[in-house]
Amino acid sequence: MFVLPPPPPRYSVPLAYAAGASNGMAVPVVETNNVIRHPEGGCPLQVGEGTYDLQDDLHLATPPPHPSEAPITNPNPLATTPSPPTSGVKLSLVSLGPRRKTPQLYSVRLGSGGISDLKSIKENIREGRLSDSGSDSFRRSNGSAPAFGEGNPALASPSGKDGLKRRKPKNNIIKSSSSFVSRVIMHESATKRLSERNPDGLFAFANINRAFQWLDLSSKSKEEPLAKILFTKAHMLCHDVNELTKTASHIDVIMGSSAGDIIWYEPMSQKYARINKNGVVNNSPVAHIKWIPGSENLFLAAHANGQLVVYDKEKEDAFFTPELNQIPEKANGKPNARKALQVLKSVNSRNQKNNPVAIWRLSNQRINQFAFSPDHRHLAVVLEDGSLRVMDYLREEVMDIFTSYYGGLICVCWSPDGKYIVTGGQDDLVTIWSLAERKIVARCQGHNSWVSAVAFDPWRCDERTYRFGSVGDDCRLLLWDFSVGMLHRPKALQATARQRNSIVVPGTQHLSRHRTDSTSNRVRSNSDQTDKPEDDFEDTIIHPVEPRARTAQLPPIMSKIVGEDPICWLGFQEDCIMTSSLEGHIRTWSRPREGVNENHANNLSTVTGFGSGSGSATEP
Template sequence: MAAEGGGKEMNEIKTQFTTREGVYKLLTHSEYSRPNRVPFNSQGSNPVKVSFVNVNDQSGNGDRICFNVGRELYFYIYKGVRKVNILSLPVCPWLLFQAADLSKPIDKRIYKGTQPTCHDFNPLTATAESVSLLVGFSAGQVQLIDPIKKETSKLFNEERLIDKSRVTCVRWVPGSESLFLVAHSTGSLYLYNVEHTCGTTPPHYQLLKQGDGYAVHTCKSKSARNPLLRWTVGEGALNEFAFSPDGKFLACASQDGFLRVFGFDAAELHGTMKSYFGGLLCVCWSPDGRYIVAGGEDDLVTVWSFSDCRVIARGHGHKSWVSVVAFDHCTTSVEDSDPPAEFSGSDEEFHEQIHFGGGRDRANSSQSRLSKRNSTDGRPVSVTYRFGSVGQDTQLCLWDLTEDILFPHLPLSSGSSGTPANSLPAPLPRSNSLPHSSGPAGGSIIDSAFIATGVSKFATLSLHDARKERHEKDHKRNHSMGHISSKSSDRLNQLSSAARTAKADAAKTLGTLLCPRMEEIPLLEPLVCKKIAHERLTVLIFLEDCLVTACQEGFICTWARPGKVVSLS
């Protein structure tokens, strides 16, 4: 069992919990698992992961769910919480709990010799007849499948010539139907194009750009082939990465304890942060792209300001490693302080007032409206960000990030006014405009014109044109960099030496902007901290009507939001 100790009440598995907006309830009929519902023996297995996609089905139930358990991969219709109007009476919106029929998956796959570790749908290509699903594996391969058509799939890194280590994270590049990123436990990050092959010989690389703790290489080839680019980031595994809501920036959480944020197209380092200790395992962006939350082996959640490139708060509530962090766009609120307003859950009125989390256009339009409102009427804006976290302690924590944390007026500690290296910057300005990379990026390495030209020449990415409107920790530390040319090998040896030096100096970051001391920044307490599973938690996803969690036993649970469950009595 993942969590032990404490009294009977502490070890009791909760089926509901209360926040200021109401009661969240576990929907037992909406539980997904292996068809026999037998708990999975999780020893030595990769973490259970869950991915969602909406296929715009005319039936009104277009949600689809994919999850992996051990060597198995399942694809189902996701019923979750559905609102049905009984007898067309507006005063009687009942919620019907349609039990998931686990005996009839749309697709089920069992793999031999390797295990699925992560997966991601492409929302741009999803239809009721076809979806594009990327699946990463423990042996380093990446598979592109269509679980609806069940046609012959494409396999990348099939011969493991690119990277032999476990795939830790895979994501489609936002706005692209063909480009995707793959992270490995070597610390390497590869950019692929589904239209290109991987070649039959090990790739040779040419250094394109390097900076503090990272380097970017192109693949030397007379014809287009995968990978288009290879990033080497930090030391040890790259545990997770996440794109900003506008798709322009990439946040990487690494086993060396560093959060690194890059401008994706230009491959420029925007800013960094260091964990209090241990590796970072997970990372996520706020719906407006202004803040990043990371969690890891220090049992903390750390909030980092994108515009100021600094840690602004830490949250302590978990008793073990934090495995997933995620923002809740439905309870993140921005409102005028006069007159006061109260938003909760996922009410339609709330979505009409703010449009966080609905995509690039919605986030930008919300920010633009707030900027205009704040500059024209001069009234202060009240801000509350809600995010959640789950960990190996089997607990779910919910956190509120409020304006007293975001916009402090006075320094927290006189000790923070020492040497410049240990001092905290000025309080965050009350600006509602989206941040730009022209701020204190701390890592403008090479002229952006060069990188843009290089990417266009070597990778034929057309990333700007492609943009449209709109883990578990690895305990091993492999440094297999593949087969490279002698010149690139020399450069990589230099980078490896620099990485070792950086590791030796990591302890010196405590008390600096990279890693403030505990007393130098606010310490958040969770609004809710409940034990909700017997095994370590590996998934937390916020949806409009519910939130979804999963544990290593292979049970995927749906928690209905307040007001979404109506008693029939």
């Protein structure tokens, strides 16, 4: 009997993972050098303010698997290719010179309907450690937050000169004898390039499977990395640069791996340290990692087993056992369901001699990404279970849980003013949420596959209009303009408006009022609380999925296929837009010249719809 073969994969995988790798066969892949192209007239982005021209396409070399790397198996019997432990190429950008910083458009105006309103309400009702000192009151009045762990003397910074000195890791990664590091390739004239480079230029750190590259994007030879690290037993999945500690001679980089190990890397001195070695604290992969804002030593890692772990770059690791007094109480032999966050170790714990500093369990499913709010108080976390969880991470509490339309949520970011959260996920939707109103604002339709990254463009945001972008597995880059007045009225609300002048059926008015109150979720029911005061905010508001008929829809102003492989990262700079793809393509689009359309924002607010050029710029 003739059996049809399974269909080919929709998208290709990195070349180093040909079909032979799944059964241990040798893979005939030879590592090559990075390649850069400067296409002329290729893949322009047409938007209302002008044309974004593709400046260059830097293709990173995909390293072949290490000979000791275990064969990759895929449990799907119909799979034609293995699934490598990779999340695609991600970038961390850093400038050491007087480059213009990201505009902080709303840092002084957070008090009008923003997240500071929620914070002040809670602090007035429930007194905590924030109201004990005058300095904390000053922080609140200026919209800023205290440092994470500030109230714990065990986490106090050392006094004296040693506390002001920038510490570096102890191990030389070039001369390392660790089995975790395969080899390090340094550029032969790296020292000369560093001394002669433009101080206002951008460094980029990029991961591609088991390789990690340090690039100088301001160099004429940007395709030649300053350093390239190859690892043996793991693939790097995520990384971040500490903006607080960076200087002309020092950069702190952290990397999370598929083995759970974390690397603290200082590229100027080529020193490194290995944290969570062999998974002593948590042995699941690190899906996302970020430095905690305002901290020199502390960073947060999201592990695939649903835990958020706070590490200190300078502490030794210790085998972790949950602190019994931090485990939620049990009712009828089951964990307390009202607790949306299990604090396995609190940041306020006095036991801070070793890592971890804190551990929070959110779920048993994978945490895909998280993002810190601009006020450095809230944390937005998206998980494979399809939930968006908003935390007050200073108090170690989950405030709200929102749910995707269906499937898991993959990516998340905050608006520059902290009023809105944008997520993307497996439902092919980009969703806008309002933290102040604690509800969904709009669903954005335009992608044909999973949305892998979302980001705001702070240089195109003002008091009236927000610009953000999204990329996905459909190889598309989409741009969106959003303001409350631009949203289409949902169908259900249109029907309600038409019925205002009609005869009201008895009982309908009460039903409509009850539904409005239940969907807004501004009033939390305390019917299941008998022994807790009403000012206790430890309980979490779980918001139901909003029906599509009651949710505003937002179309993109630009949609463009920008490559042949899935796009997995998106970043906005003052002079360009950048993306990176699964197979290592880093593309850069230069912004339009100034003055091409200076009245773009005003036109968008006055023209019905979404501005000129939105139709012609969107591909079918």
